[in-house]
Amino acid sequence: DTAVSQTPKYLVTQMGNDKSIKCEQNLGHDTMYWYKQDSKKFLKIMFSYNNKELIINETVPNRFSPKSPDKAHLNLHINSLELGDSAVYFCASSPGVAGGVAKNIQYFGAGTRLSVL
Amino acid sequence: GEDVEQSLFLSVREGDSSVINCTYTDSSSTYLYWYKQEPGAGLQLLTYIFSNMDMKQDQRLTVLLNKKDKHLSLRIADTQTGDSAIYFCASAAGDTGRRALTFGSGTRLQVQP
Numbered sequence: 751d752t753a754v755s756q757t758p759k760y761l762v763t764q765m766g767n768d769k770s771i772k773c774e775q776n777l778g779h780d781t782m783y784w785y786k787q788d789s790k791k792f793l794k795i796m797f798s799y800n801n802k803e804l805i806i807n808e809t810v811p812n813r814f815s816p817k818s819p820d821k822a823h824l825n826l827h828i829n830s831l832e833l834g835d836s837a838v839y840f841c842a843s844s845p846g847v848a849g850g851v852a853k854n855i856q857y858f859g860a861g862t863r864l865s866v867l
Numbered sequence: 868g869e870d871v872e873q874s875l876f877l878s879v880r881e882g883d884s885s886v887i888n889c890t891y892t893d894s895s896s897t898y899l900y901w902y903k904q905e906p907g908a909g910l911q912l913l914t915y916i917f918s919n920m921d922m923k924q925d926q927r928l929t930v931l932l933n934k935k936d937k938h939l940s941l942r943i944a945d946t947q948t949g950d951s952a953i954y955f956c957a958s959a960a961g962d963t964g965r966r967a968l969t970f971g972s973g974t975r976l977q978v979q980p
Binding site for chain 1: 897898900902904908909910911912915953955959966967968969970972973
């Protein structure tokens with residue numbers, strides 16, 4: 751019954767590979783996000799979708815491509831993985847406009863620790 | 868763009884109060900949050916405050932907001948060893964419900980028995 755769930759929890763892969771991380775939320779929220787946390791614990795927004803529409807696309811290499819098949823899912827595909835992509839990737843969701851006073855409160859998944867060797 | 872700053876480290880003794888401070892730059896920040904991250908875990912929403920409030924209390928947690936100085940603090944009363952974690956301050960501007968959070972660098976709280 752986890753609210754925001756990400757898979758896999760750990761991902762170890764070689765440079766140059768392509769990998770995907772999946773995220774699902776069962777909260778009925780309209781907006782979903784991907785954040786990256788680096789080795790110094792800095793958290794930075796990468797992408798955001800509202801009801802399957804891309805609304806935030808920060809300066810992220812083209813190798814990163816988010817996909818939202820429906821408003822409950824936001825997946826992240828990474829092509830040609832590089833050493834610098836090693837980080838913890840967090841998915842989050844928020845109610846959006848329909849959430850009233852709670853519209854922007856964001857709930858996070860447990861994170862996916864990506865290690866590129 | 869928005870900038871959020873926190874001190875990096877705080878050490879307290881069990882039973883004392885902890886105060887974690889945060890400053891932000893965007894005066895249009897409408898939501899301010901505190902998240903807790905335990906080692907190897909995700910981000911747990913602890914509490915939040917709207918910009919039209921000065922204070923919010925939730926059990927052992929007290930949040931104070933000084934909008935004039937753009938300063939936010941989190942006070943944890945009767946700090947326990949289980950409170951040892953990294954605490955992140957975060958802000959979001961606007962009121963659309965679709966804004967990304969800008970995070971501080973996190974304050975590592977160490978609670979000594």
